[in-house]
Amino acid sequence: MTTSQLRVEEVTKVYERGEVLALKDVSFHVEKGEFLILIGLSGSGKSTLLRCINRLIEPTTGKIYLDDTDVTAAKGAELRRIRRKIGMIFQQFNLVKRSSVLTNVLAGRLGYAARWRTLTGRFSKEDLERARHSLDRVGLSEKIYSRADQLSGGQQQRVGIARALMQEPELLFADEPVSALDPATSNSVLQYLEQMNQRDGVTVICALHFLSLARRYGTRIIALKDGEIVFEGLPAEIDAARFKEIYGEDAEEVEIR
């Protein structure tokens, strides 16, 4: 029997001396090559869930397995080895604004590069070549020496994607990657993710706000509400009734094309 690439089993996260229950017994499996979308209101636990999987946040209880490796038990070097297999892009892009685009992209290689090279900042020829190639893929090869804060929001997010590409990831996490972008740019950013998913076979888990985007790009949808999974299924299965269940009675669906 082949097991799933990622298995999340009964993960619970309690914040601040038991006052806030961010995740309640969340369990799901992700198969290789999926484009999984997480939806739900702000504060429903999407970001916490993603960060629990790569242990940026410590889950309180539960088990997580990536390729049958127990992520929750990993420490030190092993944890870093797991993390570098998982690319991640963020809502606020999380670039060092004062550094150049190239330095930002190379930072994605920190988990692989030799220690002395990162200490002196002299990355290997292959890493530099890889950085150029990654920037080329997101169409930013001309901006390689620009400062990150001179780029537009969409361009910054593409730098974030290039940084994730540097990790040659098997899994890509996207934490509301388009929430800070306008509709047109949103689509282009998601197309890059789709391309990674389809061309490189990278499994994508993407937290999104817009259901229309989720329907268009996702192969499967998981909806969270107050830290619990309230829906798991195909994009087409979310109808008006389901929508109200996930987002509450007063919600109105907003289209984004």
Place this chain on the structure above:
Amino acid sequence: MLPRRRFPKTRFLALGIDWIALLYLSLCVYTLINHWYPEFVAVRPSYKVPFPPYAWIIALGATLALAILWENTGVSLGFRALGARVVTPEGRIAPAHQLLSRTAVDLLTIPPTLCAFAIAAAPLAGLWTLFRGIAQGTGVSFIPGVTIWAVGPWYLTLGYVILALLAAALTAALTWSMLYGVLRAFWLRRTGERGFADQIAGTVLASSLDVQAELRTRPQWYRTASGLFVLLLIASTLYVGWIITEIDLPKLFSRIGVTDYLWRGLARPNFTHLFVQEPILTDTIGGALVETLFMALMATVVGGLFAFPLSFLGARNLMNRGPISYAIYTVMRGLFNIARSIETIIWATIIAVVVGWGSPFAGVLALAAHTVAALGKLFSEQVESIDPGPLEAMRAAGAREWQVVLYGVIPQIIPSYLAFTMYRWDINVRMSTVIGLVGGGGIGRMLFYYKNDGRWSELSAVIILMVAIVWLMDYTSGRVRERIT
């Protein structure tokens, strides 16, 4: 809606505020009387109004009683400051008879409380007498002045000591439970409960935000007791300050004419010794200026080099990875604050004793000590205010902690570090002009020498050059800082 009750924290805090304010005012009044009495009444100008030790007890007691009386008007300074009022349970102004009975209960409960405290002190006094008697070898006793067992075989002494201890323990158990009973009955309440006086008088100490509308319109500040009281406090503080610092304007004006030689000397600066050696000091003014600039530079570089790594240890966002790192953070911040609160001139005074009076090395060390602390704190705050996003991204990519610092933290802080270091050099130049006065070397040494010698023209030249250098540093560092941030 019933008002939210604010007892007992607010009550005791408010009482503390009122008590301290009244005590302070009474001490101000004493100072003023002391000032006026010899001036208008007494014959001898050095006459002091007596203030015997027991006057403290009277002052403390009287002001406490006054504070309690004031509180029971329902609107004291403390209540006003903490946003509380004494009202009826419906949130209306408490009528006079209720306030009066509240006052009576408050005042009547104080004597039994004090008595309970005094009685509860008895076992402690007994123990003290017992141990003193044993230590001094005068015998076993727990009543001062009465020797129960003078000298005897050791086993009898031991027996009496054990008996005395048992007696003390029994008394303590009795008196302290009585004290607790009294305190519990009159004063101790859980949050939100009503105080004893409020229960008897039928009033509530409530938040002034949710009392009835009639109370919410506040009169102008000068029509309230607390407003006028604060005005009185400010006025008496300023008057007392005037007396204590011996401000005497007529003296200034009468002396200004007498010291005309000083002004004439200062008005004609003498730059002879700018490049010509001053025989006794074996230095020129120019040389001392260069020395000062280099003192400031070396101190800034040394201080900055030490502050740079230390600032990471003093940054909360990097040091919250467990109890050990948090302890390092706390110690680091504490050291910064202590070293920073010792002024450069004090550092110089001490260090000059170690490495020699008038040595610029002393000045460098003194300036560096203060610079490490000041820059360490400023740098740490910069580290704390960085964007945590990139750090998260790098951790997610599998970077080690030191790589996160190197690639995520340092690029974000370098510009402000440079700006702060520049600013610190500017401050150090200004500081180093004066530390020569206490043996730190540099231009301050010249200043001190000319002032002692009464050579006002040379002094004037030194001052002019100092101003010029400081202004120049200020201007350039300002421009450079503008460019890099």
